[in-house]
Amino acid sequence: MGLAGYVLNSSAGVVVEVEGAPDMLDGFAAALRNEAPPLARIEEMQVAEIDPLGEREFTIRESQAQEGEFVLVSPDVATCPDCYRDFTDPGNRRYGYAFTNCTNCGPRYTIIRDIPYDRPNTTMAGFRMCAACQAEYDDPGNRRFHAQPNACAECGPGLSAPVEEGQRRLSQGEIVAIRGLGGFHLACDPRNDGAVRRLRERKRRSDKPFALMARDLAAAEAFCAVSGDDRRALSGPRRPIVVLPRRADSGISAAVAPGNNTIGVMLPYTPLHHLLFRGAAYDVLVMTSGNLSEEPIVTSNEEALARLGSLADWFLLHDRDIYMRADDSVVRTFEGAERVLRRSRGFVPQAIDLGMEAAEILACGGELKNTFCLSKGRYAVLSQHIGDMQNYETLVFFEETLANLKKLFRVEPRAVAHDLHPGYLSTQYALRVPDLEKIGVQHHHAHIASCMAENGLRGKAIGVAMDGTGYGTDGKIWGGEFMVADYGGFERRAHLRYVALAGGDAAVRQPWRPALAYLADTFGPAAEFPDLAIWRDVPGSQRNAVRSMIAHRVNTIETSSCGRLFDAAASLIGLRQQVNFEGQAAIELETIAAEGVEESYPFALDADTVDFRPAIERIVAEARTGAPAAAIAARFHNTMAEAIAEVCRRLRVEEKLNRVCLSGGTFQNMKLLARTLAGLRRLDFDVFIHAQVPPNDGGIALGQAAIATEMLRRG
Ligand SMILES: [Zn+2]
Ligand SMILES: [Zn+2]
Numbered sequence: 259m260g261l262a263g264y265v266l267n268s269s270a271g272v273v274v275e276v277e278g279a280p281d282m283l284d285g286f287a288a289a290l291r292n293e294a295p296p297l298a299r300i301e302e303m304q305v306a307e308i309d310p311l312g313e314r315e316f317t318i319r320e321s322q323a324q325e326g327e328f329v330l331v332s333p334d335v336a337t338c339p340d341c342y343r344d345f346t347d348p349g350n351r352r353y354g355y356a357f358t359n360c361t362n363c364g365p366r367y368t369i370i371r372d373i374p375y376d377r378p379n380t381t382m383a384g385f386r387m388c389a390a391c392q393a394e395y396d397d398p399g400n401r402r403f404h405a406q407p408n409a410c411a412e413c414g415p416g417l418s419a420p421v422e423e424g425q426r427r428l429s430q431g432e433i434v435a436i437r438g439l440g441g442f443h444l445a446c447d448p449r450n451d452g453a454v455r456r457l458r459e460r461k462r463r464s465d466k467p468f469a470l471m472a473r474d475l476a477a478a479e480a481f482c483a484v485s486g487d488d489r490r491a492l493s494g495p496r497r498p499i500v501v502l503p504r505r506a507d508s509g510i511s512a513a514v515a516p517g518n519n520t521i522g523v524m525l526p527y528t529p530l531h532h533l534l535f536r537g538a539a540y541d542v543l544v545m546t547s548g549n550l551s552e553e554p555i556v557t558s559n560e561e562a563l564a565r566l567g568s569l570a571d572w573f574l575l576h577d578r579d580i581y582m583r584a585d586d587s588v589v590r591t592f593e594g595a596e597r598v599l600r601r602s603r604g605f606v607p608q609a610i611d612l613g614m615e616a617a618e619i620l621a622c623g624g625e626l627k628n629t630f631c632l633s634k635g636r637y638a639v640l641s642q643h644i645g646d647m648q649n650y651e652t653l654v655f656f657e658e659t660l661a662n663l664k665k666l667f668r669v670e671p672r673a674v675a676h677d678l679h680p681g682y683l684s685t686q687y688a689l690r691v692p693d694l695e696k697i698g699v700q701h702h703h704a705h706i707a708s709c710m711a712e713n714g715l716r717g718k719a720i721g722v723a724m725d726g727t728g729y730g731t732d733g734k735i736w737g738g739e740f741m742v743a744d745y746g747g748f749e750r751r752a753h754l755r756y757v758a759l760a761g762g763d764a765a766v767r768q769p770w771r772p773a774l775a776y777l778a779d780t781f782g783p784a785a786e787f788p789d790l791a792i793w794r795d796v797p798g799s800q801r802n803a804v805r806s807m808i809a810h811r812v813n814t815i816e817t818s819s820c821g822r823l824f825d826a827a828a829s830l831i832g833l834r835q836q837v838n839f840e841g842q843a844a845i846e847l848e849t850i851a852a853e854g855v856e857e858s859y860p861f862a863l864d865a866d867t868v869d870f871r872p873a874i875e876r877i878v879a880e881a882r883t884g885a886p887a888a889a890i891a892a893r894f895h896n897t898m899a900e901a902i903a904e905v906c907r908r909l910r911v912e913e914k915l916n917r918v919c920l921s922g923g924t925f926q927n928m929k930l931l932a933r934t935l936a937g938l939r940r941l942d943f944d945v946f947i948h949a950q951v952p953p954n955d956g957g958i959a960l961g962q963a964a965i966a967t968e969m970l971r972r973g
């Protein structure tokens with residue numbers, strides 16, 4: 259446009275100073291918005307006039323770091339089509355180069371050590387650009403102009419072995435550890451049942467589904483049903499794992515996702531992934547996190563060789579270090595939108611606009627699927643998926659990531675928000691932080707606030723929080739909660755009727771324990787059900803011990819957990835008495851539930867209790883007479899959806915509130931979610947659900963931050 263001046267990155271954002279003819283200046287401001295490059299995201303543009311300085315040329319000035327400013331940092335971006343052409347064109351100098359990238363794609367968050375985002379502040383600092391790369395980097399007309407991770411085979415990172423060697427080993431059924439963008443993957447051929455089973459044994463992950471990576475959309479469509487929304491989610495620049503319905507005739511080993519009619523699939527997102535599929539005999543690979551069961555994903559070569567040595571037959575390493583580990587994200591599409599279930603690579607650290615001024619707060623999140631949240635200005639930055647905070651390694655990951663995000667976003671929290679559960683490592687961490695105000699936030703209040711925050715709601719809403727476990731203000735375990743809430747507080751207006759759960763953690767792993775709790779509550783502690791699966795499948799000594807504990811209220815805790823009610827239903831119909839991962843019984847109950855069933859079971863409501871005993875009575879009667887489990891499962895889902903709608907209807911009458919927020923891990927159940935939404939919409943409610951943050955405990959840190967902000971505002 260013939261304008262003179264300069265541009266620079268500062269930690270407050272991008273600063274452009276231009277001078278020239280007035281109409282050109284206006285055109286420039288408009289073009290900035292309308293013709294911005296694919297990855298540019300203009301949050302806010304401030305324009306001010308200054309006197310002309312007589313500039314003659316346009317220059318790029320050195321980046322400036324300013325103390326205390328908030329600057330957005332880009333998530334990692336999947337390989338763009340132009341780069342794909344570069345490394346697949348035999349005539350291109352990057353042909354076959356596994357670290358090809360440009361300003362439109364490539365690693366970002368996982369390699370950034372500090373801002374401003376310049377090469378010396380990344381793990382590319384040690385690689386000196388060759389003359390050809392430097393020329394691209396310096397040329398404003400080039401796609402690699404100021405592409406910080408720019409590299410080629412001459413000057414950039416390299417692999418420890420040829421890709422072809424990896425292909426050969428994968429084709430032969432070996433398990434290969436592959437260093438990726440945010441950590442290691444363990445890969446094998448999912449059509450090779452022996453290989454998948456071996457990986458399962460070695461990972462000590464008996465049933466939890468493995469994610470797949472397909473060569474391209476066509477390959478994914480061969481074993482999954484892919485909708486238009488799914489296609490967009492799969493091939494977008496974030497490249498998450500997308501949960502898809504699997505085809506029966508897929509040829510994929512049943513051991514990839516046992517007992518599940520969905521499967522998690524992603525497409526290649528780095529040049530190395532694309533190259534692994536080029537000319538290979540397979541068109542899909544298992545790509546599961548390189549870790550031992552619940553530990554964080556491994557990132558460094560040394561750590562991989564030490565920790566994954568017993569899991570992998572072979573290693574494909576590289577020498578571009580991963581500064582921040584990030585697992586693959588998981589989404590599901592529903593009603594035209596991507597719904598995040600695990601928010602990590604490709605999403606983090608993209609800030610969530612709170613639409614209000616927030617104090618600088620650290621919210622420590624929950625225990626399972628932990629993420630934490632830092633807020634500043636109008637923004638909340640949610641950490642990547644940290645994992646289950648139940649071991650030392652995960653706590654260390656939490657602390658490292660926190661130190662990094664505080665530094666990147668220049669956040670110095672003045673308060674720490676945390677869950678009320680005294681046993682959570684995240685709570686204990688929060689309480690150990692010296693000198694800062696501590697704000698305890700009830701678990702389900704945080705769920706509802708997170709749903710309100712991402713939907714930009716102000717004022718009060720009816721909140722329905724359904725999940726497995728959350729510490730209540732009465733010291734009991736909540737999880738089937740109806741509240742009237744805003745950021746400033748909540749009133750618990752109704753909940754699932756308490757039952758006495760025996761055996762602490764074992765009650766989560768053994769669905770027959772909540773089933774016995776519901777049987778005792780419904781029929782009395784002495785009732786016997788010899789024709790129920792529990793009497794067949796659970797040893798009498800264990801069963802009687804638990805029944806006695808429930809009868810005498812010894813080592814029991816009262817719970818209103820919706821997750822445990824789902825577990826109980828799964829147990830009563832004989833689906834499963836033991837789970838190998840959180841939510842497994844509920845997932846299987848959803849999986850088997852028949853389509854097209856409209857009936858439901860009775861339930862009772864009093865002032866503040868949703869009583870499922872009438873439903874349990876019917877389920878038991880039907881299970882004893884051998885009614886199909888698929889029909890019982892469907893009627894059970896319908897009953898829960900109806901109970902939710904009915905409680906909301908009553909609350910609306912009392913409160914004159916028409917909006918409902920649905921949150922909590924139970925709403926990952928798509929049958930329940932769809933049915934609940936339909937029921938509430940028939941009653942003309944405005945219903946809000948999650949999209950940007952998970953409905954599970956991976957989202958509660960956002961709610962904690964929103965609540966803490968309001969608490970501080972009110973003093
Ligand atoms: Zn590119
Ligand atoms: Zn080079």
Ligand SMILES: [Zn+2]
Nearest residue numbers: 725728923955
């Ligand atoms: Zn929860």
